Amino acid sequence: MVLITPPDLEEIDADVRADYETGRHEHRHFDALRRLLVRFPPALRAADGMYDLIMERGLLDRRLKEEIFVACSGVRGCGYAVAAHGGWLTANAGMTRAEVDGLAGGDPGGRSDPDRVLLAFARKVTAAPYRTVATDIDTLREAGFDERTIVEALTVVALSGWMNGYAASLGLDAGDSTGTAA
Amino acid sequence: MAILPYPEMSDLSDEVRAHFERFAADHGRPSLLRWMLGWSPSASEAMEGLYHPIFASAKLDRRLKELLFVAASEQRQCFYCMGGHSRFLVNEYGYDRDDVERMRRGEAVEQMDPAEHALVMLIRRAATDGEPVTPDDIAAVRAHGWDDDSIVEALSAGTQAHFTNTFAQAVRLEDDIEPSEGPDGYF
Numbered sequence: 441m442v443l444i445t446p447p448d449l450e451e452i453d454a455d456v457r458a459d460y461e462t463g464r465h466e467h468r469h470f471d472a473l474r475r476l477l478v479r480f481p482p483a484l485r486a487a488d489g490m491y492d493l494i495m496e497r498g499l500l501d502r503r504l505k506e507e508i509f510v511a512c513s514g515v516r517g518c519g520y521a522v523a524a525h526g527g528w529l530t531a532n533a534g535m536t537r538a539e540v541d542g543l544a545g546g547d548p549g550g551r552s553d554p555d556r557v558l559l560a561f562a563r564k565v566t567a568a569p570y571r572t573v574a575t576d577i578d579t580l581r582e583a584g585f586d587e588r589t590i591v592e593a594l595t596v597v598a599l600s601g602w603m604n605g606y607a608a609s610l611g612l613d614a615g616d617s618t619g620t621a622a
Numbered sequence: 623m624a625i626l627p628y629p630e631m632s633d634l635s636d637e638v639r640a641h642f643e644r645f646a647a648d649h650g651r652p653s654l655l656r657w658m659l660g661w662s663p664s665a666s667e668a669m670e671g672l673y674h675p676i677f678a679s680a681k682l683d684r685r686l687k688e689l690l691f692v693a694a695s696e697q698r699q700c701f702y703c704m705g706g707h708s709r710f711l712v713n714e715y716g717y718d719r720d721d722v723e724r725m726r727r728g729e730a731v732e733q734m735d736p737a738e739h740a741l742v743m744l745i746r747r748a749a750t751d752g753e754p755v756t757p758d759d760i761a762a763v764r765a766h767g768w769d770d771d772s773i774v775e776a777l778s779a780g781t782q783a784h785f786t787n788t789f790a791q792a793v794r795l796e797d798d799i800e801p802s803e804g805p806d807g808y809f
Contacts, residue, residue, distance in 0.1 A: 480774045482678070483676060483778040489671045497663075570791045574625045577625050595662065595668065598788040599668075605784040608755065609748040611757075
């Protein structure tokens with residue numbers, strides 16, 4: 441149950457409304473959260489900006505980042521984010537709903553060995569970030585990842601925590617996600 | 623000691639160097655978090671666009687949002703984040719170190735009014751894994767006069783902590799800005 445009602449879009453400032461509308465199509469898979477963040481416009485703008493920077497740019501491909509996001513959200517039990525980002529994977533990466541649910545539950549499916557290593561690391565960090573050790577980094581290096589890609593992956597884990605935190609605080613669940621994305 | 627090496631200046635893109643220079647102009651040098659994020663220009667830019675907009679005074683003032691940030695970081699036991707921002711509260715707002723430690727643990731202290739304390743408790747709850755915020759939690763802060771816009775703003779300080787706590791803990795960042803001072807090496 442959503443704990444705070446979204447504001448009436450007809451009653452918000454024009455510039456905030458414009459920011460909301462601008463990102464509405466691209467980020468429609470987490471529109472319910474964006475509607476609530478209209479209540480604090482800097483967070484809405486940060487959400488859109490961080491999403492573009494962290495999920496769409498960099499060295500790791502978008503699909504792997506979305507898979508990391510779903511895997512981490514599954515560890516945290518965030519049905520909202522699993523549905524939202526799983527929606528991106530089903531709409532854009534050919535994954536089935538069952539594969540998304542498996543990924544959220546810890547099954548990496550038919551992914552490559554390096555991707556499995558990275559997904560396992562992401563799940564470990566999500567469950568207990570303070571338990572990482574130097575050998576985790578060694579394992580990632582052996583799988584072909586370097587500092588740049590490791591930091592990039594960790595920011596995806598952190599971003600998922602950011603969204604999962606909002607969802608858990610605002611009462612968003614799987615039913616609040618549109619489940620599809622551009 | 624961090625489990626990833628920090629980038630050398632020669633590893634940084636021009637864009638990241640510009641971020642560092644802006645941060646250093648305000649704080650003397652980049653924080654270790656910023657330094658480590660320098661490996662990824664897009665991550666560095668994301669942090670650049672996150673921190674100041676969220677922490678700038680709006681309905682809630684900067685001081686209160688820093689308090690909420692350290693409360694969330696304490697709940698998650700992120701020593702790097704709670705240390706740096708606790709020190710900021712002492713240096714910039716004149717709080718006593720012991721009072722900051724009590725406030726971030728959720729204790730009621732004279733320097734924090736009951737309405738602010740209610741927000742701290744909400745943010746600590748929101749930072750507790752496996753215990754989602756409930757309607758009663760929201761009702762408790764509304765009863766202290768906070769409207770829904772303010773509640774979302776407060777939660778934003780807590781979710782920002784979630785972002786930085788996760789990253790800082792995962793790479794095991796050392797305490798920042800000043801030499802270690804507490805018995806465990808952190809404030």
